[in-house]
Amino acid sequence: MKNIRNIPEKLLKCLLVALVLCIWFSAMIDASVVIDVLKEVGDRVGITDIAQGPEEKVREPRIVMAVNKRFQQKLNVEIRQTGNLNAMRRKVPDRMMLHHTAGDLKSSQKWLTESKISCNYLIDKDGTIYVIVPPWYKANHAGDVSNSRFNNTSTIGVEFVNLGNGYDPYTDEQIKSAAWIAQKYDVPRGNVISHRRAARPKGRKVDPARNFPWYRLWAYAYDIDTYLLELKTKTDNEYYSEIVNRKAVRYGVSPALLEQLVSKESSWNYKARSRSGALGLGQVMPSTLANMKDANGNKYDLSAYKDSPDIQLDAAANYLSEQVETFGYSSLALAAYNAGPGAVVKYGKVPPYKETLQYVHKIKIALQESAEEMSNKD
Numbered sequence: 482m483k484n485i486r487n488i489p490e491k492l493l494k495c496l497l498v499a500l501v502l503c504i505w506f507s508a509m510i511d512a513s514v515v516i517d518v519l520k521e522v523g524d525r526v527g528i529t530d531i532a533q534g535p536e537e538k539v540r541e542p543r544i545v546m547a548v549n550k551r552f553q554q555k556l557n558v559e560i561r562q563t564g565n566l567n568a569m570r571r572k573v574p575d576r577m578m579l580h581h582t583a584g585d586l587k588s589s590q591k592w593l594t595e596s597k598i599s600c601n602y603l604i605d606k607d608g609t610i611y612v613i614v615p616p617w618y619k620a621n622h623a624g625d626v627s628n629s630r631f632n633n634t635s636t637i638g639v640e641f642v643n644l645g646n647g648y649d650p651y652t653d654e655q656i657k658s659a660a661w662i663a664q665k666y667d668v669p670r671g672n673v674i675s676h677r678r679a680a681r682p683k684g685r686k687v688d689p690a691r692n693f694p695w696y697r698l699w700a701y702a703y704d705i706d707t708y709l710l711e712l713k714t715k716t717d718n719e720y721y722s723e724i725v726n727r728k729a730v731r732y733g734v735s736p737a738l739l740e741q742l743v744s745k746e747s748s749w750n751y752k753a754r755s756r757s758g759a760l761g762l763g764q765v766m767p768s769t770l771a772n773m774k775d776a777n778g779n780k781y782d783l784s785a786y787k788d789s790p791d792i793q794l795d796a797a798a799n800y801l802s803e804q805v806e807t808f809g810y811s812s813l814a815l816a817a818y819n820a821g822p823g824a825v826v827k828y829g830k831v832p833p834y835k836e837t838l839q840y841v842h843k844i845k846i847a848l849q850e851s852a853e854e855m856s857n858k859d
């Protein structure tokens with residue numbers, strides 16, 4: 482009886498050894514086999530297959546393995562030498578750091594698979610997710626961070642294919658795929674961080690770019706109504722940057738310029754009211770507003786304007802575009818926005834008002850700084 486019971490156990494052991502040898506051998510022949518091993522290991526430790534995810538809110542994206550070569554080599558050596566995978570995380574973290582690649586898919590993929598910089602997921606414009614380093618391993622994407630809760634070990638690194646110039650759109654498909662990742666690993670909203678915010682020292686990184694639609698990410702990954710409610714109680718640039726981009730496109734002005742202008746006019750307080758009576762985010766005077774028409778030729782409703790960041794930014798972009806049409810993309814257009822076109826015409830230059838001179842100067846400096854930040858590689 483004893484012997485009979487032992488047979489299956491022995492057989493099992495033999496099979497296991499054979500399996501390990503197989504894995505080891507195949508890993509020796511071809512590094513790409515590592516990927517299959519990874520999938521197997523993922524199953525073994527209870528991490529569901531990378532091609533499965535939540536289906537309630539966002540559809541499953543296309544997933545392609547495009548593993549970073551250095552990671553693959555390291556793993557290969559590890560499997561060969563120790564037969565196990567030491568570098569594995571105990572669990573996939575429920576924190577995500579977002580980046581953009583400042584390039585197209587081809588260059589992004591080359592960079593992320595062939596250099597020592599990596600990430601866990603690369604998301605293409607069509608929503609396809611490229612697995613650069615499987616999420617149960619740490620990737621090299623964060624660099625120095627001010628809070629260790631958001632270092633390489635503790636975050637899933639997600640790169641978006643995006644030029645990072647503040648104009649190149651993050652597509653809906655990309656955002657849906659990011660939401661899919663967030664749902665798959667139960668990442669709470671507060672655990673999604675931008676590289677910009679996490680990087681140390683402050684200003685070292687600017688990705689993802691200012692036109693990143695946080696608002697849509699929250700919509701797909703979480704409950705949007707809750708998010709909007711939270712935003713209404715505080716001033717949040719991330720919420721406004723979405724509207725700023727739409728309005729800038731609507732009136733053909735630079736989103737970066739509009740953003741800086743609003744920042745100087747009202748510090749993003751939609752309840753702002755100046756001594757002279759200028760109102761809202763863009764500090765447009767009610768008398769000016771009364772003479773303006775929006776892109777559809779409709780008059781603005783002053784009472785609606787007072788409580789609507791959307792209408793306020795529409796009017797600001799609209800009024801700025803008027804000044805740009807008259808004075809070109811110049812200090813004069815900014816001065817006209819701030820002091821009125823009449824004053825600019827009267828002086829034939831930026832009017833010598835202290836407030837206006839400072840205003841023009843500060844916006845120009847801010848734009849230069851952000852342009853320099855933009856050229857950093859992410």
Ligand SMILES: [Zn+2]
Nearest residue numbers: 580676688859
């Ligand atoms: Zn980055």
